[in-house]
Amino acid sequence: MQVVDGAAREFLDGVRAALSDLPPGEVDEILDDVRAHLAELSGELGVRPDRAALAARLGTPQAYAGELRAAAGYPPAPPAAEPAAPPNRTAARLAVLGLVAGTLLIVVGLLGRSAPVVLLAILVALLGLAGLAGQSSRLAAVAELPELRRPLAQLRRARSGFLGELQPAWWVLRAVVAAAVVAMVVGSADPLPVLLLAVLAVPLSVWLGRHSRADRRWLWLVAPLNALAACLLVIAALSWTSAAPSPAIDTADYYPGPSGLQQNGELIRDIRPVDAAGNPLTGVYLFDQDGRPIEVNPESCYDGYGGDPYDSYDSGDPSAGAAQPYPRGTWEVDPDTGRCVLVPPVPLVVAVPTATAAAAPTSVPPGAVAPTGPAVPPAPPTALVPAPVTPTG
Amino acid sequence: MDTSQLLKGVLDLAVLAVLDRADGYGYEVLRGLRAAGLEEVGDASVYGTLRRLYNAGLLTSYVVPSDEGPHRKYYSLNEPGRERLRETAKVWRGFAETMEGLVGAA
Structure with a gap:
């Protein structure tokens, strides 16, 4: 686009004003033509034309616009649209x-x-x-x-x-x-x-x-x-x-549920492993498919004295809970003292799905309860840093 | 009588005829018309006519860079444009003949 200045610019502005009722796109194209026209004229005249030279050759901008309007078949200018120039x-x-x-x-x-x-x-x-x-x-x-x-x-x-x-x-x-x-x-x-x-x-x-x-x-x-x-x-x-990083779930509608294990909506507070014959096992470590220790519910026992017994798994060092074997017993409020105490795993009578008599639930006499001696925990290093990190999925 | 009055009716035909000989930009068409003897044709009329013919789909345009200044927008007749030229030329010949017959004796 060539530079236009002085009289040419004035002329262009005049033509633009006189055509202001036409669609702007159309006016732009017309003005491109006019600009080219003026450039050709100044090339022909050999100088930048002044106002008088332009007027002599082309007439006033208004007359030029009027002639162009007629030849191009545009509607005539709306009466007095331009004089009422400063519109509202x-x-x-x-x-x-x-x-x-x-x-x-x-x-x-x-x-x-x-x-x-x-x-x-x-x-x-x-x-x-x-x-x-x-x-x-x-x-x-x-x-x-x-x-x-x-x-x-x-x-x-x-x-x-x-x-x-x-x-x-x-x-x-x-x-x-x-x-x-x-x-x-x-x-x-x-x-x-x-x-x-x-x-x-x-x-x-x-x-x-x-x-x-x-x-x-x-x-x-x-x-x-x-x-x-x-x-x-x-x-x-x-x-x-x-x-993007979070799952595409409407967080308002999504409640992750309580942490820890549940069964049928109820929180699991301890796990009582037994062997194939129904004999209770102690010192059992449980891990999920990715090698993370399985935690029962870190549900607090509220006794009003603080000292949440599960604090150690709940918050703080996550490996604290990892080393705990099952069964662990449950924390209950002692009715006498009103404080939380660890109730050792009570003997259970469980039905083991075997047909043999040997497998018949071993009833353990109450009292002969407790963990039968210190079971040897699985080699801690491999348990704590579970080997099967390779995803098995 | 002022030829500009006569020109109004036939400027389309004149512009189409000039462009039929060779593609041209606005000012070239203007010069072509003047050179052919239509001295009184107005600058704005030619540019306006080109725009109307272009808007009517009778012309195509392309831009050619020029060494001595701005790019130039060339117009060229397309098939509808040539068709229009043939029709208008026919009408014109009939009209000119009629007029010639009418005023020939004058």
Whole structure:
């Protein structure tokens, strides 16, 4: 794009102003032509033409624009649209503010799954737009806002470059976002409905994209929707990356349950191993499939005196519990003292699934209870640092 | 009588005819028309006509870098454009004949 300055720039600005009611994309292309035209003229004249030279050759910018309008078949300029130049800037600003605020509110509403907020957002956006109802060219009124002129120009430049070629990809992407939003609102997070909706949404989005290129009035709808899709996409990307390490379970609904072993919902407080004949075993170490020691419930015995007996496995050194063989006995509150005491494993009569008489549950006379002598614990090193670390799954 | 009035009706045909000879950028088309004798054609009219024909899908355009300045947007007739040129030329010949018959004796 060549540099234009002085009289040429003035002329260009004049033509732009006179065509301000036309679609901006069209005006941009016309102005590209005019710029080229002026460059050819100055090449022909050999100097940078001054205002008089331009006027002699081309007439006033308004006349030039009028002639071009007629030849190109554009509608005639709306009467007195230009003289009433400083259009209602407050209304234009309110409209833009309404759209921006509405878009942000919709994002908030969707994230909070709050229908009233989304409705409020749409209302805010519409109220802003209603302020512009009286303007003949609402888009021009907004595009003329001084604070928006530079970003809009940058946007146009970006679109005519590499980003412009990516535009169709964006159309597809935003359709997928829209499909996901609809699926979310309906209450489904499955990929299949999203996919089906996207199949419908993509052609619509592409159509909208092509259409809004030609008819800029669609921008009222398309620009906020684009912003919305972009916001949601960014938020989704952020939450996805931050949530990636944790399992995809809604933490609010997920209760891990009490720690330790359970059976049929009841906590297991001790394990009483017996051999094949039903004889109680002592000094048994239990490990899970990964070699971690199996812990019964570190459920506290509350006696009000502190000194939680299970503290050692519960918190603190995790290996403290690892060295404890089963059976361990259970901690109970002594009714006399009110303190927690370790109740040694009471003898059990268990049914061992064998048909032989030998296997018949060995009844141990009460009293002859206790751990029958110090059982030799399994070689501690291998037990504590379980060898089968190779996953057997 | 001012030829610019007459030109209005036939500028499309004139521009299509110039582009049928060779592709050209806006200013080239303008010069082509002037060189052919249409001195009174307005600059903006030619550019406007090119835009309209382009928007109507009768022309294609491509950009050619130029050493001496800005890139130039060349226009070229496509098939619908050539078709339009043939039709309009036919209409024009009939019209010119009629007019010639009408004013030939003057």
